[in-house]
Amino acid sequence: MDLMFTEGDRAFREEVRRFLSDNTIPEIRQKLAEGLELSKDEIAAGTRNLYKKGVPTWPQEYGGTGWTLVQQYIFEEEVRAFPALVKLGMGQDLVGPVIYTFGNLAQKQYYLPRIANATDWWCQGFSEPGAGSDLASLKTRAVRHGDHYVVDGQKIWTSSAHYADWIFCLVRTNPDVKKQQGISFLLIDIKSPGVTVRPIHLINGSHEVSEVFFDNVHVPVENLVGEENKGWSYAKYLLNNERFGDAGVGISKERMRRALELAAQTYVGGERLVDQPSFREKVAELEVQLKALEITQLRAIANASKQQQGVQDPASSILKLRGSEVEQAAAELLMVVMGPNALPYTPDEELGSRNEPPILPRWAAKIAPTYFDSRAASIYSGSSEIQKNIIAKAILGL
Amino acid sequence: MKFDLSEEQRLLTESVERLMLDSYGFGDRRKYGGEVPGFSEAMWERYAELGLLALPFSQEYGGFSGGPIETMIVMEAFGKSLILEPYLATVVLAGGLLRRGGNEAQKTELIPLIVNGRAKLAFAYAEPQSRYDLFHVETQAKKQGTFWALSGVKTLVLHGNVAGKIIVSARTAGGTREKNGIGLFLVDVHAPGLTRRPFLTQDGLRGAEIALENVRVDESNLIGDPEGAFPVISRVADEAVTALCAEAVGCFTKMQAITLGYLKTREQFGTKIGSFQVLQHRAVDMLVELEQSRSMTLYAAMMVGEDNAIERERAVSAAKVQIGRSSKAIGHQSIQLHGGIGMTMEYSIGHYFKRVVMIDTLFGDADHYLRRLAALGGLRSESIN
Numbered sequence: 089m090d091l092m093f094t095e096g097d098r099a100f101r102e103e104v105r106r107f108l109s110d111n112t113i114p115e116i117r118q119k120l121a122e123g124l125e126l127s128k129d130e131i132a133a134g135t136r137n138l139y140k141k142g143v144p145t146w147p148q149e150y151g152g153t154g155w156t157l158v159q160q161y162i163f164e165e166e167v168r169a170f171p172a173l174v175k176l177g178m179g180q181d182l183v184g185p186v187i188y189t190f191g192n193l194a195q196k197q198y199y200l201p202r203i204a205n206a207t208d209w210w211c212q213g214f215s216e217p218g219a220g221s222d223l224a225s226l227k228t229r230a231v232r233h234g235d236h237y238v239v240d241g242q243k244i245w246t247s248s249a250h251y252a253d254w255i256f257c258l259v260r261t262n263p264d265v266k267k268q269q270g271i272s273f274l275l276i277d278i279k280s281p282g283v284t285v286r287p288i289h290l291i292n293g294s295h296e297v298s299e300v301f302f303d304n305v306h307v308p309v310e311n312l313v314g315e316e317n318k319g320w321s322y323a324k325y326l327l328n329n330e331r332f333g334d335a336g337v338g339i340s341k342e343r344m345r346r347a348l349e350l351a352a353q354t355y356v357g358g359e360r361l362v363d364q365p366s367f368r369e370k371v372a373e374l375e376v377q378l379k380a381l382e383i384t385q386l387r388a389i390a391n392a393s394k395q396q397q398g399v400q401d402p403a404s405s406i407l408k409l410r411g412s413e414v415e416q417a418a419a420e421l422l423m424v425v426m427g428p429n430a431l432p433y434t435p436d437e438e439l440g441s442r443n444e445p446p447i448l449p450r451w452a453a454k455i456a457p458t459y460f461d462s463r464a465a466s467i468y469s470g471s472s473e474i475q476k477n478i479i480a481k482a483i484l485g486l
Numbered sequence: 487m488k489f490d491l492s493e494e495q496r497l498l499t500e501s502v503e504r505l506m507l508d509s510y511g512f513g514d515r516r517k518y519g520g521e522v523p524g525f526s527e528a529m530w531e532r533y534a535e536l537g538l539l540a541l542p543f544s545q546e547y548g549g550f551s552g553g554p555i556e557t558m559i560v561m562e563a564f565g566k567s568l569i570l571e572p573y574l575a576t577v578v579l580a581g582g583l584l585r586r587g588g589n590e591a592q593k594t595e596l597i598p599l600i601v602n603g604r605a606k607l608a609f610a611y612a613e614p615q616s617r618y619d620l621f622h623v624e625t626q627a628k629k630q631g632t633f634w635a636l637s638g639v640k641t642l643v644l645h646g647n648v649a650g651k652i653i654v655s656a657r658t659a660g661g662t663r664e665k666n667g668i669g670l671f672l673v674d675v676h677a678p679g680l681t682r683r684p685f686l687t688q689d690g691l692r693g694a695e696i697a698l699e700n701v702r703v704d705e706s707n708l709i710g711d712p713e714g715a716f717p718v719i720s721r722v723a724d725e726a727v728t729a730l731c732a733e734a735v736g737c738f739t740k741m742q743a744i745t746l747g748y749l750k751t752r753e754q755f756g757t758k759i760g761s762f763q764v765l766q767h768r769a770v771d772m773l774v775e776l777e778q779s780r781s782m783t784l785y786a787a788m789m790v791g792e793d794n795a796i797e798r799e800r801a802v803s804a805a806k807v808q809i810g811r812s813s814k815a816i817g818h819q820s821i822q823l824h825g826g827i828g829m830t831m832e833y834s835i836g837h838y839f840k841r842v843v844m845i846d847t848l849f850g851d852a853d854h855y856l857r858r859l860a861a862l863g864g865l866r867s868e869s870i871n
Binding site: 092365368369371372373375376377378379380381383384386387390391402403405406409410473475476477479480483484485486 | 488489490746749750760761763765766767769770771773774776777778779780781782784785788804807808856857859860861864865866
């Protein structure tokens with residue numbers, strides 16, 4: 089048993105660091121460091137650079153790097169620390185694996201290279217106004233007419249829809265069977281006639297998610313992934329991938345680093361906040377939780393091969409649930425450090441132009457919005473309560 | 487990076503788990519607890535036969551040269567059965583002090599006796615005012631010719647009631663709370679001037695209070711530097727804390743399994759209570775605590791061999807914080823989910839609860855170790871390299 093990374097892993101980490109400093113666009117790095125929103129072109133350019141050696145999480149035959157899970161973990165950790173582009177995108181992370189696992193040859197040949205080189209930007213059409221935690225009750229209909237489906241309905245909470253070229257959707261193709269058995273997985277060109285994207289503004293002032301409306305949208309039948317009415321099993325596969333990668337250790341580490349950096353410049357009662365025992369204990373408490381999460385993530389990676397053989401792994405089951413809590417606690421810690429300075433709301437375009445307290449770094453203006461936004465972590469991708477339902481059933485057998 | 491056990495470690499796991507399964511059910515434990523020393527001498531012999539008492543010692547003294555992972559494996563299995571025998575006191579604590587601080591003659595004489603099960607030892611570190619500070623030592627050791635004369639009171643001596651020899655920390659120089667000026671002395675329990683008052687612990691184990699009044703200890707029974715024992719004490723305490731974390735993980739594992747079993751069989755309102763969402767979510771909360779505790783115990787076991795004291799102490803402190811917090815969380819949930827039956831002496835869950843809560847108090851509770859971790863600069867968020 090050995091928790092330490094091998095010589096090979098350490099060499100790989102060095103290689104990643106070199107790669108990132110050679111291949112990250114300085115403006116993007118700067119914007120990420122300050123927590124500013126990136127434009128679609130910046131995301132696309134950043135992604136193309138980042139994936140010069142292939143998509144980190146994909147097998148080599150589909151344009152991936154073929155890296156081991158440990159290497160993927162190291163890459164992700166270094167990308168976040170640098171920081172290089174953190175938004176790996178739903179094409180690479182979510183729909184790509186579905187296409188190379190369940191798609192046909194033509195789909196693999198057409199879509200995968202375009203995802204890998206960031207030609208196409210994807211978004212996820214799962215949630216609906218009446219289907220949130222109860223995802224399988226979704227109502228968006230796809231009715232087959234000859235060589236195409238006619239899609240009518242509405243999706244909501246669609247991340248990056250305003251940037252997307254394509255949307256992968258769960259649609260109801262059979263309303264007369266048990267709800268999970270009448271769902272299909274459809275790839276839809278978001279510029280098709282009848283598709284409308286309407287922004288939703290979140291409490292932190294950002295526009296990240298949208299509503300997507302489908303009104304008599306014609307979708308060629310060759311855009312169906314796998315078999316008709318088998319979409320729910322592909323969705324479960326996708327959600328498992330999403331949750332596995334969702335411990336957010338890198339995000340939380342970065343938040344902790346920033347909290348300490350800021351606390352070293354913050355004075356309370358004439359003494360640096362970072363030197364005060366009560367604050368240090370608060371930090372240490374969270375560091376313990378973060379370390380426990382990190383080791384659990386590494387255990388899950390080490391167990392992944394067993395899991396692929398169908399053995400349920402309790403360690404990996406708790407990553408999303410626990411990861412979102414730790415991310416939220418870290419965002420809360422940053423708020424504690426900010427104290428009264430969290431008050432001013434500063435849109436991106438005004439950053440630097442207003443009379444910020446000179447002691448604070450520019451990214452500090454994003455702390456309150458990040459904290460507000462962090463509440464979503466325990467809601468999206470299966471709320472904490474849904475995670476608990478799943479764990480109770482799948483792992484505990486209740 | 488790998489979390490898999492080696493072939494030898496797997497065999498060790500299997501053999502100790504089989505022994506526990508065959509001979510250490512909850513009913514067996516109750517029986518052993520009623521025997522005269524408060525545990526099973528027969529089981530102690532079985533541990534010796536299996537080589538468990540030889541685990542951490544080097545081969546030249548008849549040991550197996552096992553490391554912290556091996557101790558973790560054994561302690562976790564022991565935790566599942568809530569064993570009563572003085573393994574921590576004899577092998578981990580006193581054995582650790584001998585291993586790290588003893589001279590050749592002491593090791594040659596005593597380690598083989600531990601290994602074959604003929605010697606039980608204890609470590610007297612606590613005093614009425616020391617709380618969790620191992621350097622708070624008022625007990626005096628005065629040099630008189632070729633002897634040392636020890637006087638003072640040692641409390642909470644784990645299994646001090648059955649030890650033939652007790653290793654006592656005593657002050658040879660300096661003030662009460664100085665880290666320098668502490669020595670370790672191997673004291674025979676029959677030495678004139680030594681009295682002991684045995685007691686039962688909350689969790690069914692045994693201990694003793696030791697009073698020393700001018701107890702004469704031969705120079706040959708001084709362990710290591712008479713003024714410089716603290717680093718050895720501190721290091722062995724880190725090893726003991728890591729072992730206790732593993733024991734707690736064993737307890738937690740069993741508490742979770744017992745509670746799940748209850749949720750799946752107990753019926754109310756015409757259905758299994760495990761079908762209720764509120765109870766399911768509590769059971770998941772227990773799983774989360776268990777898995778985080780397992781992770782932190784692995785972390786401590788992998789770091790406790792680290793020679794860099796700060797790195798080692800940070801990791802061990804962090805693990806003890808996790809275990810302390812989880813002891814309460816898992817303990818409270820498991821009692822609550824059982825309802826009234828969980829409060830009874832005849833049912834097992836309460837005994838596990840008591841053990842893990844007492845583990846929290848040994849060497850330092852979660853709050854103590856959190857303060858220690860904070861004072862050491864925290865874990866910091868750098869990656870494991």
